[in-house]
Amino acid sequence: MSLYLTAIITGKPGSAAELKEVLQNVVQPSRQEKACIQYDLHQSAADENVFIFHEEWADEAGFAAHNQQPYIRDFIEKANALAAGPILIHFTNRLA
Numbered sequence: 001m002s003l004y005l006t007a008i009i010t011g012k013p014g015s016a017a018e019l020k021e022v023l024q025n026v027v028q029p030s031r032q033e034k035a036c037i038q039y040d041l042h043q044s045a046a047d048e049n050v051f052i053f054h055e056e057w058a059d060e061a062g063f064a065a066h067n068q069q070p071y072i073r074d075f076i077e078k079a080n081a082l083a084a085g086p087i088l089i090h091f092t093n094r095l096a
Helices: 017-030 060-067 069-081
Strands: 003-010 034-042 048-058 089-091
Touching: 003 060, 017 034, 017 048, 017 069, 048 060
Parallel strands: none
Antiparallel strands: 003 048, 003 089, 034 048
């Protein structure tokens, strides 16, 4: 059964360009993971400091393996330094 999530990262004022680059660097390797079904990055149209990932993983094991990848660990370290607060992750159930 698929695992769906939305991750929201809000950057510190003035960090949007740097944070965007850090986030974009994880998109392609994440999409190449066997368990990845969807991995899309969006930037808020209203606030350049807000970035949103929409993700779908084949299962919890695939998502857990994703979080152990070296590029994800590096991303978390860099993003935390640029973020205004914690990364917010919402696990969801697909309704339609």
